[in-house]
Amino acid sequence: xxxxxTISRRGLFMKLGILFNGVVATALAVPxxxxxxxSVTRGRANAYLDWVSLGRVSEFPEGETRLATFRNPIVxxxxxxxxxTACWVRRIEGEQFQVFAINCAHLGCPVRWFxxxxxxxxxxxxxxxxxxxxxxxxxxxRGLFEYPYKVKDGLxxxxxxxLPTPGAPxxxxxxxxxxxx
Amino acid sequence: xxxxxxxxxxxxxxxxLAAAIRETTEHPVPRSTASWFYVFxxxxxxxxxxxxxxxxxxxxxxxxxxxxxxxxxxxxxxxITLGWFIRALHxxxxxxxxxxxxxxxxxxxxxxxxKFPRELTWIVGVFLLLMTLGMAFSGQVLRFDQDxxxxxxxxASIASRVPVMGAAAVKLMLGGPxxxxxxxxxxxxxxxxxxxxxxxxxxxxxxxxxxxxxxNEWPMPGRIVKRATYTKDYEELVKKDGAPFVPYxxxxxxxxxxxxLLAVAGCAVYFGPFGPSGRPDPxxxxxxxxxxxxxxxxxxxxxxxxxxxxxxxLLVGPVVVIFALIxxxxxxGEGEKSWRRRPIAVISILLIAVTLGTLTHLSSxxxxxxxxxxxxxxxxxxxxxxxxxxxxxxxxxVFQVKQCRNCHSLGELGGQRGPTxxxxxxxxxxxxxxxxxxxxxxxMPAYGKNLSPAETTALVAFLATLHPPGQTPARDxxxxxxxxxxxxxxx
Numbered sequence: 001x002x003x004x005x006t007i008s009r010r011g012l013f014m015k016l017g018i019l020f021n022g023v024v025a026t027a028l029a030v031p032x033x034x035x036x037x038x039s040v041t042r043g044r045a046n047a048y049l050d051w052v053s054l055g056r057v058s059e060f061p062e063g064e065t066r067l068a069t070f071r072n073p074i075v076x077x078x079x080x081x082x083x084x085t086a087c088w089v090r091r092i093e094g095e096q097f098q099v100f101a102i103n104c105a106h107l108g109c110p111v112r113w114f115x116x117x118x119x120x121x122x123x124x125x126x127x128x129x130x131x132x133x134x135x136x137x138x139x140x141x142r143g144l145f146e147y148p149y150k151v152k153d154g155l156x157x158x159x160x161x162x163l164p165t166p167g168a169p170x171x172x173x174x175x176x177x178x179x180x181x
Numbered sequence: 182x183x184x185x186x187x188x189x190x191x192x193x194x195x196x197x198l199a200a201a202i203r204e205t206t207e208h209p210v211p212r213s214t215a216s217w218f219y220v221f222x223x224x225x226x227x228x229x230x231x232x233x234x235x236x237x238x239x240x241x242x243x244x245x246x247x248x249x250x251x252x253x254x255x256x257x258x259x260x261i262t263l264g265w266f267i268r269a270l271h272x273x274x275x276x277x278x279x280x281x282x283x284x285x286x287x288x289x290x291x292x293x294x295x296k297f298p299r300e301l302t303w304i305v306g307v308f309l310l311l312m313t314l315g316m317a318f319s320g321q322v323l324r325f326d327q328d329x330x331x332x333x334x335x336x337a338s339i340a341s342r343v344p345v346m347g348a349a350a351v352k353l354m355l356g357g358p359x360x361x362x363x364x365x366x367x368x369x370x371x372x373x374x375x376x377x378x379x380x381x382x383x384x385x386x387x388x389x390x391x392x393x394x395x396x397n398e399w400p401m402p403g404r405i406v407k408r409a410t411y412t413k414d415y416e417e418l419v420k421k422d423g424a425p426f427v428p429y430x431x432x433x434x435x436x437x438x439x440x441x442l443l444a445v446a447g448c449a450v451y452f453g454p455f456g457p458s459g460r461p462d463p464x465x466x467x468x469x470x471x472x473x474x475x476x477x478x479x480x481x482x483x484x485x486x487x488x489x490x491x492x493x494x495l496l497v498g499p500v501v502v503i504f505a506l507i508x509x510x511x512x513x514g515e516g517e518k519s520w521r522r523r524p525i526a527v528i529s530i531l532l533i534a535v536t537l538g539t540l541t542h543l544s545s546x547x548x549x550x551x552x553x554x555x556x557x558x559x560x561x562x563x564x565x566x567x568x569x570x571x572x573x574x575x576x577x578x579v580f581q582v583k584q585c586r587n588c589h590s591l592g593e594l595g596g597q598r599g600p601t602x603x604x605x606x607x608x609x610x611x612x613x614x615x616x617x618x619x620x621x622x623x624x625m626p627a628y629g630k631n632l633s634p635a636e637t638t639a640l641v642a643f644l645a646t647l648h649p650p651g652q653t654p655a656r657d658x659x660x661x662x663x664x665x666x667x668x669x670x671x672x
Contacts, residue, residue, distance in 0.1 A: 039356045039363065040349045048358045069464045078362030080248030081462040082330070085359075102466055107483060108334030110466035112553060117584040118631040123469035124331075125484040126549040126598050128626050136626035138549075141488045162358040165338045167347030 048074055048161040054099070057156050060091040065113050065131065068099075073161045087147065088113055088120070089156070090131065097156060100133050101145035101164040108165065111144065120144065142166070205392060206431075209423030213399030215430035218292070220437035221285035222391075226384065227438040228278045231445065232316075233377065235271040243323070245369035247362040247461065250325035254457045269449035272324075275317055277445050279475045282313050287530055293518025294397035296406045300510035302390040305383050307506045312380050314475070319372035321473050325365055326457035331470035333360045342492045360463075395419065396430075400518035407515055469550065477544035478537045484549040485540075548597035551587040555595040562592035569646060576643025579636045583628065591647075599625055606647045606654035613655075614641045 007015075034041070042048075050073035060066050065088055072083040088100040088111075100120070102110045109124035119136060120129040127138035134143040145164035150157050193199045242261060244253040257264035286306065289295060295303035318336075322329045333355070340350040356363030398418055424430070455473070459465060472480050486494055520527055552559075561577050569577070580586065588598035609617065618637060621627035632640065648654045 037353065040352045042357075067466070072359055072361070074357075076362050078246040078248055078366070080246070080362065081460065081464075082247045082361045082364075083359070084462065084464045086464045086466055102463070103334060103338075106338070108338040109331055109470060110463075110468065112466060114556075114584050114587075116556075116582050117628070119584070119626055121551045121553065121584075121587065123550055123553055124335075125480075126551055128551070130626065130630075137621070137624045139484060139486070139488050139491065141491075163334065163337055163351070163355065163360060165341035165347075165351055167341030167343070167351065 046162075049159050050074075050161055051150065051157040052160050053155050053157045054087070054089060055156065057091070057095065057151060057154055060089050060097075060156070062091050062093050065090040065115065067113070070158070070160060085160070086110070087158070087160075088144075090133075095151040097149050097151070098133060099147040099149045099156075099158050101147065103145060103164050104140060105135075105142050105144055105166065106138070106140040108163070206427040207425040208392065209419050210396045210426045210430055211398040211418055212422050212424050212429070214396045215424070215433060216399065217433055217437070218288055219396065219430070220434050221281055221288055223434040224438050224441045225278060225281045225285055226388075228274055228281060228441060228445065229380070229384065231442060232271065232274045232278060235267050235274060236373070236377075238267050239271055240373065245323070245366055247325065247365045250323070250365060251457055251460055254324065254326075258454060265454050266449060268454035269452070270445060271320075272455040273445045273448040273452070275320055276448075276474065277441060279313055279317055281441065282310055286310060289397075291520040291523075291526060291530065292397060293400050293406070293520075293523070295510040295513075296516070296518060297408050297411055297510075297514045299390070299394055299397065300514060302387060302394065303510050304507055305387045305390070307503065309380065309383055309387060311503070312376050312383070315376050316372060316380070317473065317475055319368045319376065322365070322368040323372055324455065324457050325461050327459040327461060327465070327468045328456070328470045328472070330360060330461040330463060331468065332472060333364060335470075339495050342496060344496075396426075397518075400520070402517070402519040402521045404518065405516060406518055469553070471544075474541070478540035481540035481544045481547075481549075484547070485543075546597075550596070551584075551598050552596040553587060555586040555590075556581050556584040559586055559591075559594040562594070565591060565647065570642070572639050573643045573646050576639035576641065579632070579640040580643055583631065583636075583640075585640075588625075602644065602647055604648055604652070606645045607649070607652050608655060609644075610655045610657045611641055611645055612657060612660075614644050618644075 052070045052073055054068040054070055060068075067086055068089045069084055069086045072079075072085065075083045086102045088102065090098040090100070092098065100111075104111050104122040104124065104127050106122065106125055106127045109122050111120040111122045111127070111129065113120050118131045120131075120133070122128070122138065122140075125139050127140040128136040129140070129144050130136050132143075133146060135141075147158035147160055147164075149159075189199075239257065242253055242257050242264065244250055254268070257268050259265070289303065289306070318332075321332060337351045337355055337360070340354050341347040343350050352358060354364075355361075356367045395415055398415065459468060471477075482494075483491065517523055561581065566574060566577060585602075586595040588596040590597060590601045591603060593601075605614070615637065617625065618632065618640060619627065619629040628637075645654060
């Protein structure tokens with residue numbers, strides 16, 4: 001009979017076997033976790049954001065808000081129509097624009113523009129916004145999300161590639177808003 | 182017959198399962214549990230099996246690709262023999278499963294079955310409920326239509342509100358920065374492998390505990406559960422007043438399960454499959470997405486909560502509810518089981534049922550949503566225009582054109598977001614109307630910048646006519662006193 005403070009040969013091998021499995025499991029867990037979290041880590045530097053064109057500036061009359069569509073900068077074969085997105089383009093004057101995300105700042109439903117009353121209305125929970133995107137009424141806590149835009153060679157381009165949500169970097173770009181007309 | 186028994190013996194010699202099966206089926210249960218109240222657990226299991234079978238049948242045709250999923254559902258609905266019926270069975274099966282799991286949970290709660298020694302059975306049951314809801318939501322995503330697309334956007338908006346982790350949580354949920362092909366494939370893996378695997382494992386555990394610990398006896402007022410004596414009392418009860426589960430109690434389970442399957446099939450034949458609604462094309466914005474019925478109460482809650490309370494309620498609420506459900510058997514593991522002696526339990530259930538029922542009912546007509554087409558679609562009833570002046574008619578036109586109608590009803594037509602304006606002139610004077618229109622307030626946008634002075638004058642002139650025939654409109658008493666010389670009789 002082995003003494004209490006000694007360890008049998010077989011007991012040692014069993015413990016070594018468990019340890020061996022633990023080491024292999026850890027080694028496998030690293031690539032598995034990296035695979036599972038790839039959608040988070042891949043975009044760490046926001047590499048999915050890029051400038052996409054909405055069309056010629058002349059297509060957007062001054063003082064009006066028009067619907068435009070664009071294709072996501074990154075497209076995978078199985079994406080289908082989901083990579084095409086709409087946005088509201090408000091041309092204030094000249095090259096001064098506001099490009100609003102279609103998604104309500106409340107829970108992301110598509111807002112609709114009513115030029116007669118100068119309001120964006122959301123069909124889901126009743127959020128409403130003024131023509132400059134600021135909150136008018138309803139459950140949203142903030143104004144509409146805006147895409148950063150550039151005008152170059154007569155084309156208006158926006159920085160897109162991410163679903164605008166309250167926690168997304170695109171939404172944090174409030175400071176770049178042009179002054180309200 | 183002899184051949185059959187020989188074959189049976191051949192298998193049992195190798196499997197050695199007959200004794201265990203006999204022991205399980207013939208284990209004695211308290212006679213009081215052979216009741217129609219005790220059939221919901223087995224019914225949930227049967228509907229789950231239906232979901233597994235119909236789910237596999239759908240997977241034969243369904244293509245989990247954002248580019249093809251919607252088309253494959255159309256193929257199922259229209260091109261494949263009885264494809265619509267299998268879809269309908271699966272859809273109605275999911276509705277029934279959520280409902281039966283909830284009823285089972287209420288019954289177990291009211292009968293005190295979560296008390297000692299069945300605490301873990303209850304906790305596993307809580308996770309089974311969460312997974313059932315997870316299956317319901319992920320299933321709605323696989324029906325990849327407009328509701329699914331915008332439902333995902335809603336889920337992402339909620340996930341993004343998590344402090345610090347928000348942006349990462351959204352990308353983990355969507356499989357990337359936008360809702361696209363990667364989103365559907367991960368929800369497919371969740372709906373078809375991950376959650377069902379966990380469900381099957383936990384259902385096994387749940388059933389094992391029911392067998393090991395015995396079915397909860399019918400609660401009698403005054404029979405108190407005590408940790409020290411319960412097991413002995415239960416064993417005595419089973420010995421004194423027990424009967425074998427098969428066939429004494431099982432026939433009711435069998436009848437109810439068959440009835441539920443028939444009801445699912447009946448709904449499937451009569452109402453048909455759910456959707457799919459429009460193509461999941463985010464450039465089509467003329468849509469008003471709605472969740473499936475088991476999440477309608479949440480839809481209502483998210484519309485009615487004050488904005489400042491919403492994020493805390495969304496993030497803290499579920500944690501509190503799940504924690505409370507898990508802690509329930511530890512906090513109230515002993516004592517009365519009978520609902521007759523547990524008024525707070527009964528009132529809690531009634532309160533929750535009335536709340537969920539009311540919120541679900543509100544979601545059926547969504548009074549918080551503007552009616553997007555009311556301004557161009559709903560006519561101004563004739564009685565509001567009879568005998569009006571040109572200015573007032575111009576005001577009625579402004580009322581329609583400026584989409585006031587989307588939120589305010591006239592003659593019961595139009596939006597319900599704001600108050601109905603049938604009798605607004607009785608409530609507000611002309612000056613108050615002007616102020617309300619121009620400055621807004623009380624959840625109404627300000628229209629100051631969108632109405633010319635002429636339009637405002639016309640609109641208010643129209644609104645001032647909106648009072649019942651026998652009732653005078655509101656007057657500003659102070660204003661009239663200062664303008665009218667004393668002693669002059671008023672008209």
